[in-house]
Amino acid sequence: MKRRFAITQIFQHNLFIQFFLTYVGLLLIPLVLGIGVNSALVQQFQASLEENKLAVLRQTRDVIEGTIDDLEWRMFQIAGSPRLSRLITEYRTTGVQDSLLTRELVASLNTYTLYSSNLKSTFYLYLQEPPLILTPYSVYRHEDFTEDKTYFLMDGISIEDWHDRIFSRYHRREFYPVRRVTIEDFTSKPMIPYVQSLPVAPISQGTEITGAIVYLLGEDEFRSLLGNLNLPPGGWAFIADAQNQILTQEGESPLSEQGGRSLPVFQGREGLLSLSLEGTDYFLIYTTSEYGWKYAAYLPAEPVLQPVYRLQQISLLTLMGSMLISMAVASIISYRRARPLQQLLREIGDVLDSSSPGKSSGIQALGTGVQQLISQSRHLQLQLERQEAVNQGLLVNRLLHGSFRSKNEMQSFLEYLKITITENCFVAMVMSLQGFRTLDTVSMIDEMNRTKVVLKALIHNTFPGRVFLSENQEEQIALILMAEQERGGCYWSGLDDQLEGIQRDFEEIYHGRLVIGIGTPKAEILEIAASFEEAKQALQSWKPGTSRDQIYFTQDLVNPEEYYYPIELEIRLSNAVRAGDEQALEQGLATLCHENFERRKISHTRCRYLYHEVYGTYRKLRDSLSGDLAGASAAIPPEAEISGEPESLETLFQQFRTITRQLSGAKRSHNKELIQGITGYLRDRYTDPGLGLSMVASRFSITESYLSFFFKEQTGENFSNYIESLRIDQAVQLLKTTDAGIHGIAQMVGYNNDKTFRRVFKKLKGLSPSEFRQEYSQRRMV
Template identity: 30%
Template sequence: MWKAIRRGTNGHRVFLRLLVPNMLFLLLPLLVGWVIYNKTLQEMEKEVTTGNMHLLQQSRDILDRRFAEISSIATQLAGDPRIMQFQPVTEPFEGANTYRILDTRKSLYNYGLTNNFIFSYFVLYKNSELVLTENSTYGLEEFTRYFQYSGMELGDWKSTFLERYHTRKVLPARDVDVRGGHYSLLTYIQSLGFPGAPQGAIAVTADNREIQKLLGGLDLSGGGWAYITDENGAVVSEISSGTPNGRIDRGSLPGKEGSVPMKIGSRDMLVTYTTSAYNAWTYMVAQPAHVVLEKVLYIKKITFTMAFIFLAAGLLIAYLIAYRNSRPLRSIIETIMERTDGEAAAGSSGSPGSPGADAYRFIRESVSRLIDNNRELQEKMKAQAPLLQAALFERLLKGEYVSLEDHRALLQHVGVETEGNYFAVAILQLRGYDGGLNRFDLEALDVKRVMVKDILHEALGASAHWHDVAEDRIALLFVFRFAHTQHIREYLAEAAFRISETIQHRLYLATRFAIGGVHEDLLNVSRSYEEARQTLEYLLWRNRSGPMQFEELPIEHNSYYYPSDFELRLGNLAKAGDLQAVESMLQELYDINFKERRLSVPMLRLFMNEMWGTIVKMLPQVGMDERNVFEQMKPFSGDMSSFEGLDHNYRALVETYRHVCGFVGEHKKSQNVQLMDNIIRLLQDGYVDQELCLEAVADRMDISKGYLSQFFKEQTGVNFSDYLESLRMTQAKVLLADTDLPVYEIAERVGYSSSNTFCRAFKRINGISTTAYRRSHAG
């Protein structure tokens, strides 16, 4: 009987669906307006918090990269033999020490010229109280008068910088007077020496104004504020439109990021926060609730006005166009809602009682908005491509990649093709700017670089990629498919000569063309780049122009071979657990320093000390027990008085690296097993959730979508979406066969937002409709 009634009322379904909402508009207009107002309130809060979260995450990522750069600079300085040689010195201005101080200070590079985030840096020594900066030398007492921290006396300087051992320590922003100028600076400290026995410190100061600029895009009107706290809760930097009314305890905020309403003092505030995985800093913004709701109040007024206007016309329009127009319009709107994940909820609920023109306008605006958003996204991606390409090229030259797949995928993503068997790097320097640069020289260089790149494009076409490494220098990456290195060197020499002659003829500009070695592996591009840099340094020393290859350099046997980029890459490979690549690099270092160069025992001892220093710096980063490794190192630390002892010491170093790689590999393996168990458990327990998807699971696991998709496929052999769909379909079959539940309820129970979507998916996977499946399993 119930089925007959349903069949009899099918013809009036659309009419009733249009009539009832209009009656509700007549009887309960204020209630509807209040519901819409609350929905709008939620959406506006979501919009504000999403915008704040995006800006905080962007600021977090930028600062993480900045402090990673500062950490790399401090590590390089701490490992510089010229810096290390003054640690035991107590009388720095006696004898040859004065010349060494002058030579060391001249070698210090002013990083502030290329990185506006860095204000300055200085090196302090505990034993001599000597302070070196990029442009001068001071005693500690004199330097504290030149570089005055607010509220920090001489004793505080010693206690903070020299008496304690710091690793990647960041002091919060503090007012500093530098030669009469007032600044707000953060201070990064990396101690020299060893834990328990600090010998000095390297301090890098960062301009707090650059951090405040990152937070400047937040709306802090009406007494809002934003600040950054370190892992101990100390405020690193802050910005506000007034005096902040109280602080927030980080422990009271759930998770690593989110947005929560809170009562701070006597005011209702909306707090958005996120935490950095790099240094555990928390980025937080608080806004008064009334500021967030200003737009909502305006929308409330518009909503109620429009509701009253359409009350009178609602029933008439419903009677006239109900049957003819409602069905196709509802179908289209429902499709749009499904594809936009419910963003059109207000349009869906209002469409049955709206005129046909409104529905068409809704569809047109929705499609138009999607097209505009897609076009805007494409334009932003195109605008960011050159910057991304430059950053990835820089990482390639520095050897910061570990995985060959990462190399090729990232570079191909930005249009740099690296398919080939052999690779070489060359550096082209424009002469005439060795004496320094001023504003006019930089403007002229910009023009000449553009003209030089046109010449490179004419001469090399797509066979080489180039990148600016300095104002007057361009690095070129050559990729070759043929396998005879002698032919490659001849080609490079001929191309370098031809390009140099063309530049001289067209621009009347002399050049130096330094060519690195030819290597088989893309991972060795950084090595070729370092060889090109050595060749260029030799040309600069000899004041020569024209091309020169690395193989033409005179062989020197008076120093060991362990360049900084080689050390950085060796550490990265060890931290990644790539034992094969680590052993290959260690064997290469052994062949060069123990066999080819035939170094003296003292020089080999210096080489071994630096090699062990690399391990000491790396142990905290991989989470190993330092005391255990130090105990293993003790038997070898004193046996370096002969070639046999040094050779034995090097073998012990290789074993230590093997131990580190094994530890990293086991750690990764255990993490992967635990991660996979957590993902499977989450899918099996939560597949009924309609919001469960790749992005939602990635957020809960705190990993990226791309990594989750690749990791899941590697571990199970099945795509993530296929696995989740299989779980839902398995349960759906059980419910269809064993229960009389309607299809729409089964769809909800297995995680689908609509019965139409569920039915299409069921037939696509099983080759049979839900009705036919239920009929075939009927008792």
């Protein structure tokens, strides 16, 4: 009785049902997954079947294509034989056949048999003048090939019709379907004819066909290659040319004889199609060659998938049995888990009832906790968005003030912010909000902030995705405008209209003026600091009461009474020295001299002031880098010797150059060690098919983009091209010194795909691997 009461209490609180449903729900997951796996089993089996059969078809394709390449090469050799040309020319001139020349030609033909192929083949050289048929072993006249004589017989076509077909039109590397042919050994064999008319060059109107080369390729090897497919009962494999003419086949065709046994339309170069022919389902697996030939196999679906269906039935029965057993176990476990919680729930209820008059439960506390978590998540998201804006503002400020030491440092910062800059033209602007001269109240500050938000929105709408913004001062916004320009200039068409649109829309919302100072465009974003300085000078030249609110920087704005050494230029010089960038340093020094001695032509007194500022920069650099320097302490000219010429600063400039060269040397030493380590690693691991930017970057703890840039900078060669060169150079040695097949060599040098290996080899060496090996063998024989 007591036990029954306990169970009743458990069910009253739904604890047993909750546990049981939870366990059953968990059990349903593997059940559903099992059903899904079973349904995916057929697809996986089809994919495996497709890959296995495609591998055989690709192997068949590669073997046959290699034979065709060999055949065409030898055909061109026959057609270009000097003896053949002399024989035809002398006969046409004298009407007499040169027997000695004919024998020499026959003797030379023996070298053009397809020795490298397992196909039992022979060939015939048909000539109209003289009327001869030459083989590698014999010479025949046309009248020797008749139905009465068995030198050459072909099923389905008479000798006369065959000759007419050869000489009636021009054949350009044409194949004919397999036929049984009786040749000189008086044995009937299934052969695939290949015909090429002479001359081989494209024939023009009125050019006479002088003959033809006919190769007869044994079909047995073709069929043995297709036999490797292990076709099931009812299966059919075939090889068809580019005109869908079936050359040879294995098995019985399921295609109807009506309609010319038409083949289906193949989708792509290779793949698997599901077809239904006369009530029977088939899988059609196919691949195509560069010549347009099709290598395909029809596989009846029922015998192919029967083992999979049987496995599905067994696995489903096993899953259902396991489910029933698991539900029984789940009910027992649910009962045992629910019992100890009964007392706990009763105690919780007693506590809640005693602590509050109303209904209270732990769910309320849980709801409060969830709300707090949501609130914290929203707050964190807001902080992240604010941090992103801060980071972008930091980027803009560093660009505008020239704070990046080098292009690599800037690129790393852009990668950190996930920003990509593809533009090649940049200009800095400063927009000033007129009417907010005093911000002495909270309302005025709020009004200023709202105004900036509106102005930023107008800027982004006008230049979507092409602008960086930063708040320069309380009433100013600085921006960097970017564009992709073609070669020949860096300018913006229609920029005035766009800026006037921003000013017009802004003034419609706020009855104030928006004044814009615009610097000169730059081709490098690292030069934007100079454009920003110009924009500020342009803005400072604006006077209230003028009608023009867009001020472009011009030479007229330069004040000759003031020397030029803004903080941005000082930062550029300091960064160039610290980075060991001699080119950037020279650019900065050239800018300093140009601005002061050519544009402003500063006085002797101004030159002395400039000297002291530059010398202060030098002292700060020397003190901060004292541990990295050695001997950078040449004499500095006294004040009395300072003139108004740039030469007076040359000794000081030399100190900058000395420090930069020392730091550059240390950087080059580090770069040399790094590139030696990378190239050594590539030489050791080039046989790994997975070798790439990701693997090497992870090995040396650098980013992929920096690795690509650094490798190109140090070696002058692309990273991928370097790996290809390593692999192909080793492949060349293997082709010279071993008898390994092309597939094996490709795998030994790091290629999983033979086609990719052949393509890269031909791109670098100008020949295919088989052609290279053949040419090398011939050179060795000579």
